Amino acid sequence: MATLTYLQAISAALRDELRADERVVVMGEDIGVFGGAFKVTDGFVAEFGTDRVMDTPLAESAIIGCAIGAAVVGMRPVCEMQFADFISCGFDQLVNVAGKMHYRQSLAVPITVRLPSGGGFSGGPFHSQNPEALFMHSPGIKVVAPSTAEDAKGLLHAAIHDPNPVCFMEHKHLYRRVKGEVPDGLFETPFTARVARPGSDLVVIAYGAMVEVALEATADLDGASVEVLDLRSLVPLDEEAILDSVARCSKVVILDEANMTCAAGAQVAALIAEKGFEDLDGPVIRVATPDVPIPFSPPLEQAVLPGVDRVKEACRDLLAY
Amino acid sequence: MTSSRTEILVDVTMPQMGVSVAEGTVLAWRAGVGDTIEAEQTICEISTDKIDTEVPAPVSGVVAEILVDVDQTVSVGTVMARIAAQGGPSDGDGDGDAPSQPPAPSAEAPAPRAEAPSPARTHAPGRRYSPVVARIAAEHDIDLSTIAGTGRGGRVRKQDVLAVVTGNGHGAPSGEDPPLHIESPYRPDPPAAAGTAAGVADGGLSRMRRTIGERMKQSLETAATCTTWIEVDMGRVEASRGALKVTALAFVARATIDALREHPALNAWLNGDDYTRVEDVNLGIAVSLGEDGLIVPVIHRAHELSVEGLGARIRDLARRARARELAADDVLGGTFTITNPGQYGSIMATPIINQPQVGILDLEAVVKRPVVVTDGDGNDSIAIRPMTILGMSWDHRALDGALAAQFLATLKRRLETVGL
Numbered sequence: 099m100a101t102l103t104y105l106q107a108i109s110a111a112l113r114d115e116l117r118a119d120e121r122v123v124v125m126g127e128d129i130g131v132f133g134g135a136f137k138v139t140d141g142f143v144a145e146f147g148t149d150r151v152m153d154t155p156l157a158e159s160a161i162i163g164c165a166i167g168a169a170v171v172g173m174r175p176v177c178e179m180q181f182a183d184f185i186s187c188g189f190d191q192l193v194n195v196a197g198k199m200h201y202r203q204s205l206a207v208p209i210t211v212r213l214p215s216g217g218g219f220s221g222g223p224f225h226s227q228n229p230e231a232l233f234m235h236s237p238g239i240k241v242v243a244p245s246t247a248e249d250a251k252g253l254l255h256a257a258i259h260d261p262n263p264v265c266f267m268e269h270k271h272l273y274r275r276v277k278g279e280v281p282d283g284l285f286e287t288p289f290t291a292r293v294a295r296p297g298s299d300l301v302v303i304a305y306g307a308m309v310e311v312a313l314e315a316t317a318d319l320d321g322a323s324v325e326v327l328d329l330r331s332l333v334p335l336d337e338e339a340i341l342d343s344v345a346r347c348s349k350v351v352i353l354d355e356a357n358m359t360c361a362a363g364a365q366v367a368a369l370i371a372e373k374g375f376e377d378l379d380g381p382v383i384r385v386a387t388p389d390v391p392i393p394f395s396p397p398l399e400q401a402v403l404p405g406v407d408r409v410k411e412a413c414r415d416l417l418a419y
Numbered sequence: 420m421t422s423s424r425t426e427i428l429v430d431v432t433m434p435q436m437g438v439s440v441a442e443g444t445v446l447a448w449r450a451g452v453g454d455t456i457e458a459e460q461t462i463c464e465i466s467t468d469k470i471d472t473e474v475p476a477p478v479s480g481v482v483a484e485i486l487v488d489v490d491q492t493v494s495v496g497t498v499m500a501r502i503a504a505q506g507g508p509s510d511g512d513g514d515g516d517a518p519s520q521p522p523a524p525s526a527e528a529p530a531p532r533a534e535a536p537s538p539a540r541t542h543a544p545g546r547r548y549s550p551v552v553a554r555i556a557a558e559h560d561i562d563l564s565t566i567a568g569t570g571r572g573g574r575v576r577k578q579d580v581l582a583v584v585t586g587n588g589h590g591a592p593s594g595e596d597p598p599l600h601i602e603s604p605y606r607p608d609p610p611a612a613a614g615t616a617a618g619v620a621d622g623g624l625s626r627m628r629r630t631i632g633e634r635m636k637q638s639l640e641t642a643a644t645c646t647t648w649i650e651v652d653m654g655r656v657e658a659s660r661g662a663l664k665v666t667a668l669a670f671v672a673r674a675t676i677d678a679l680r681e682h683p684a685l686n687a688w689l690n691g692d693d694y695t696r697v698e699d700v701n702l703g704i705a706v707s708l709g710e711d712g713l714i715v716p717v718i719h720r721a722h723e724l725s726v727e728g729l730g731a732r733i734r735d736l737a738r739r740a741r742a743r744e745l746a747a748d749d750v751l752g753g754t755f756t757i758t759n760p761g762q763y764g765s766i767m768a769t770p771i772i773n774q775p776q777v778g779i780l781d782l783e784a785v786v787k788r789p790v791v792v793t794d795g796d797g798n799d800s801i802a803i804r805p806m807t808i809l810g811m812s813w814d815h816r817a818l819d820g821a822l823a824a825q826f827l828a829t830l831k832r833r834l835e836t837v838g839l
Contacts, residue, residue, distance in 0.1 A: 348551045348577045379549045379577035419571050 126178030158188030182215035197238030223391035252287025289331035291339035297325030315409035348379035643815035665730030703753035
């Protein structure tokens with residue numbers, strides 16, 4: 099057990115996997131000699147060599163394509179997209195090749211694609227996005243999004259061990275802000291939701307960086323008992339945990355940092371409407387980033403990203419309903 | 420369970436119907452003291468300037484007080500009435516313990532659920548219940564109409580029905596009818612005879628007619644009204660308007676704006692001796708409301724709009740005017756007005772100036788006439804042209820006839836060179 103930041107937990111998971119399993123390789127832009135844009139792979143080349151820690155051209159399609167080929171012949175590649183936003187260049191390889199390989203040819207594609215995602219640091223429209231819903235929509239790809247250091251390590255181990263392509267959404271805003279006790283070893287965090295704080299009057303459903311926002315916003319909400327459910331995994335979506343929370347609380351606020359339309363929360367809301375209807379005691383409320391690019395301007399960015407105040411307001415409003 | 424209920428008095432205030440509206444007049448009360456009223460149901464009718472509208476009740480409840488008489492004018496925000504909304508008790512609402520006693524989801528649950536597909540049986544008219552409340556009520560055979568809700572607007576929340584199930588409810592059903600509202604000893608006066616057939620035969624004009632009448636009379640008494648006409652060949656407008664899918668009025672509006680920019684003395688207000696030229700052209704467009712009267716919504720900053728933009732705004736304002744959806748600001752701030760009653764074939768009129776403006780343009784029918792046209796070499800011939808007579812009434816206190824004629828000449832030149 100060690101106290102690690104979210105970023106150190108991801109580094110530790112990669113290092114443990116590289117040490118434990120020779121099939122594991124990591125590849126991406128500037129991840130080798132430079133140690134990665136966020137220093138996740140700092141020092142890896144010295145320990146594991148350039149054959150297992152590969153600097154690639156600036157070509158996301160090539161990174162994912164190579165990883166697919168390597169995976170099909172038995173490797174366990176972990177690709178880093180320098181920013182999650184850049185994955186649009188590798189979309190076809192991931193969605194059409196990796197996602198459908200097993201369906202077409204019964205071949206497993208055990209790749210993990212790491213996506214440093216999210217805003218909050220004035221990165222502007224090309225470095226702040228949350229593209230997870232694009233991959234939720236596409237069959238054959240799992241999508242996970244940890245909110246704590248322990249889950250970052252455990253979900254990354256589970257992603258690398260999983261025989262399917264997995265998008266690992268690691269939130270940049272959490273990298274050095276979130277810190278926690280992390281068990282040693284190759285432990286796996288299951289692809290299920292986690293009750294971050296139990297409650298009974300209302301549940302806020304969130305994942306990634308929005309879990310912190312939800313916890314802060316509802317820590318003391320006029321004495322109301324507010325549950326926070328951390329989804330952790332978006333595909334598969336933990337329907338049982340979601341419906342359990344809805345049955346307990348009957349009022350639901352769903353929080354997304356991604357743009358509102360068709361975000362992960364939209365799927366959660368649809369699930370609740372279909373299977374949790376008889377447990378609802380109010381409208382299902384969504385809080386998300388409006389359908390706009392993320393602005394560079396710090397005040398404008400703060401205005402569009404869901405913050406503590408917006409969540410508080412939404413919760414108070416629904417509690418009073 | 421005889422815990423006391425709290426009665427919450429909710430104010431009904433004179434609404435803000437536009438940024439520049441400061442007061443409104445109560446036209447009629449639709450509910451009297453002691454009447455039960457539903458949220459959003461109209462409680463009274465009010466009027467500001469030319470806009471009449473209805474005020475919805477903010478909550479369901481019983482009208483407890485009416486503080487403003489009919490025809491009384493009060494400022495925005497003034498409390499006009501109070502509604503006693505039914506609330507729950509003021510002590511703890513049992514949130515904490517309710518979830519520890521969820522309704523048993525086991526064995527017996529499916530049966531009542533299956534045989535109770537008609538939740539309406541347990542529902543009071545006008546109240547709606549969330550799925551979880553309806554389900555718990557059906558499972559436990561609870562008459563929801565007997566439960567006082569603690570949610571917004573008296574809504575029955577899950578906590579409220581669970582409190583009844585677990586027996587510690589503040590809104591437990593009892594044999595007697597619960598006091599759904601507090602009866603007031605006061606009764607409203609019998610409604611005035613307004614709106615009855617006798618009232619109309621009595622010569623009573625509608626409020627809008629009275630307002631129009633007062634305004635028109637006041638304008639004629641105030642302004643030194645003159646009217647000047649000019650003949651305009653609308654051939655180019657007629658040729659262009661099909662392509663843009665707008666009416667001739669939109670072209671005349673655009674040309675009027677351009678002419679006002681050339682002759683800004685006409686884009687002005689005259690209040691007594693106080694003459695103000697206005698920078699923006701806020702163009703009023705008279706819209707007939709049939710027998711009810713006439714209203715002049717204003718296209719603010721009309722000079723920023725193209726012909727198509729003006730056409731779209733005119734359509735929008737006319738539609739909203741006829742649907743009685745205009746906001747108070749939509750009829751304020753006009754600097755010049757166009758009236759366009761030519762659809763029935765009339766060719767000339769002497770419009771009355773919309774005070775405190777100094778001019779009003781009248782567009783009548785476009786009629787094909789034989790006219791003398793002169794070609795580039797100076798040869799005259801007779802041609803059939805779509806002609807109209809534009810008339811402008813103007814205030815001789817603010818300007819003289821020469822300027823009015825120059826303005827009309829500019830307007831004519833612009834309309835006859837549309838698209839050139």
